[in-house]
Amino acid sequence: MRRLARLAMVAALGAISASTIYPLVFMLLSALKSKREYLLNRYGLPHEPTLVHFANAWTYGDMGQYLANSAIVVSAGVLLSWVVCGLAAYALSHLRFPGRRAVFLAILGTMVIAPQVIIIHCT
Amino acid sequence: MVFAFLFLAPAAALLLTFRVVPAAGALWHSFTEWDGVAPATYVGGANFARLVGDNTFWRAVLNNLVLVLCVPMWLGVSLVLALLIHQQVPGWRFFRATFFLPSVLSPVIIGTLFSAILRRDGPVNRGLETAGLGALAHDWLAEPATALPTLVMVILWGVFGMGVIVFLAGLSAVPSEILEAARLDGARGWTFVRYIIVPSLRHVIEFWAVNLVVWSFTSLFAFVYVMTGGGPGYATMLVEYQLYLEAFQFNHMGYACALGSALFLMVLGVVLIQIRLMTGGDD
Numbered sequence: 001m002r003r004l005a006r007l008a009m010v011a012a013l014g015a016i017s018a019s020t021i022y023p024l025v026f027m028l029l030s031a032l033k034s035k036r037e038y039l040l041n042r043y044g045l046p047h048e049p050t051l052v053h054f055a056n057a058w059t060y061g062d063m064g065q066y067l068a069n070s071a072i073v074v075s076a077g078v079l080l081s082w083v084v085c086g087l088a089a090y091a092l093s094h095l096r097f098p099g100r101r102a103v104f105l106a107i108l109g110t111m112v113i114a115p116q117v118i119i120i121h122c123t
Numbered sequence: 124m125v126f127a128f129l130f131l132a133p134a135a136a137l138l139l140t141f142r143v144v145p146a147a148g149a150l151w152h153s154f155t156e157w158d159g160v161a162p163a164t165y166v167g168g169a170n171f172a173r174l175v176g177d178n179t180f181w182r183a184v185l186n187n188l189v190l191v192l193c194v195p196m197w198l199g200v201s202l203v204l205a206l207l208i209h210q211q212v213p214g215w216r217f218f219r220a221t222f223f224l225p226s227v228l229s230p231v232i233i234g235t236l237f238s239a240i241l242r243r244d245g246p247v248n249r250g251l252e253t254a255g256l257g258a259l260a261h262d263w264l265a266e267p268a269t270a271l272p273t274l275v276m277v278i279l280w281g282v283f284g285m286g287v288i289v290f291l292a293g294l295s296a297v298p299s300e301i302l303e304a305a306r307l308d309g310a311r312g313w314t315f316v317r318y319i320i321v322p323s324l325r326h327v328i329e330f331w332a333v334n335l336v337v338w339s340f341t342s343l344f345a346f347v348y349v350m351t352g353g354g355p356g357y358a359t360m361l362v363e364y365q366l367y368l369e370a371f372q373f374n375h376m377g378y379a380c381a382l383g384s385a386l387f388l389m390v391l392g393v394v395l396i397q398i399r400l401m402t403g404g405d406d
Contacts (some may be wrong), residue, residue, distance in 0.1 A: 010213055017205070017221040019280065023236040024224060026246070030239075043246050050262035084133045091130035098124075103131060110142040112390040113364045115340040117165075118153075120370050121145035 146387070152383035160372045170381035180382065182357040183365045184389070186271060190339040190361075191393060193275050200331055201286025202277065206320060207293045208287065219291070222284040234349030237404045238264060241273060266349050270358040278346060282338075286331060292319075292328030329401050336397055340390045362386045 030038055034051040041047065057063045091097075092104050153170055157163035175178055203224060208215045225233065241263040263273040273306055297320075305319040321328070344363050347353055352362040353368070358369040362382060370379035 006212075013204070013207065013212065013214070013218050017218055020221050020224045022283070023233075025239060027232075027236060042244075043249070075398065084137060087130040087351070088134035091127040094129040095124070095128040095130070095392075100127075104150050107134070107138065109391070110138050110146075112341065112387060112394060113142055113146050114366065114383060114386050114390075116344065116363055116366045116370065117149045117181075117380070117387070118141065118145045120376060120379060120383070121148040 127317070128204060149380040150375055151380075151382045153384045155377045155380075157368070157377040157380075159376040161372075163377065164219075166377070170378050171385075173378065174381055174385060177283045179357055179360060179365060179383075180362070183360045183362045186358075187340060187362055189271060190275065190278075190343070191336055193279075194332060194335045194339060197279050197282055197335055198286060198328070201283045202290055202328070205287045205290035205294060206285065206316065208291060209357060219287070222287050224284065225281050226284040228264070229283070229342075230281065230345035233277065234346050237277045237280075238350050247393075267355050267357055269356045270351055270355060274351065274359050275344065277350070278339075278343065281346070286335075289331050290324065290327060297323040316346070329398075332401065333334055333394055333397060336394055340386065340393070360392075361390070 019122070028043075028044075029046060032046045033052055034048065034050055034052070037046060037048065068082070088107070092100060138339050153165055154167060155163035156166045156169070195387075203220070208219050212218075228236075239245060241258075242325045243262040243265075247263070251257060251260050261269045263357060301323065302319065305315060310319055343361060343362055344367060347359055348367075349360055351359040353364050363386060366379050366382040366386065368377040369382060
């Protein structure tokens, strides 16, 4: 009985893993199909795999530029977060100063502003 | 003390420039009529009066509240899975790696994938039909009755892996002596979870719960935009999505700012209630 329950549990976890893997496999398989094959054979393995979409994404889709943009935004963002958040977190957790709790709550408060509101006034 | 303010200065400067000032601007413009281009005209509380009578807004609020009620589920699933991985069930390394996969996908990709997978002729419905459950097949994201529950499940799929990682990090900080001592004292199953794990993880659980609540109000735009556009009808309309529509589709910037102010108060209210409930009013 205990063995059976354990087996059922691992099977359930396996099912969750399958659900996280399948969409990625679907994405990859679809990327390898021609437009025609995607319409005719949406869910099977590609019969005539093609890399043309990757080439198109690179040349016409300007993927290189987008990757570079992402790299710039992410690396600058991560670096800045490390420095800015690290400093602020150290001050809030290790230093004693008046208004500490108020500052902390104010920072938390800025988290609940919807990004769309910010965008309206940054455009 | 000087150091403290020095260390806080960069964060304060950034937050003031990119959060507080725009938010204050939005608050001011929620009392104006404004198309985003021409100068705004002051209209007093007209936008808020319109808000109170706006059925779309109330539908969006209702949908947002449904999502808030789903937070315990989103959190609970992550917690249970993290516990199982922490117990090192067979294959735990594999589960830990695969559960994290959705977290490296952007909501836009998740939405596009699930739009394809949940289509009327998609693999989910085909699977149901193959299993002889064809009666359960739906056009999941296009039927009013299934759209919101489906959105909830897709969001669960997108976020549970991050929750697992957060809880695993929390569990790894619990001294193993405590866990071993509890085991020796005979704590098993539910008792072990209720009296050892939950108290040890209390602050992590609180953090993640607040995070999910805030996130459910302010960061689901991409999911809705890609998968349902707030439809069918208003079945998946959320306040932040209505805000986007009013601001950037209809150029009703003043009304959008009023929606933003209402949303801000709503999130703040829910989070304060939540903190009060979780800490039992003790700190």
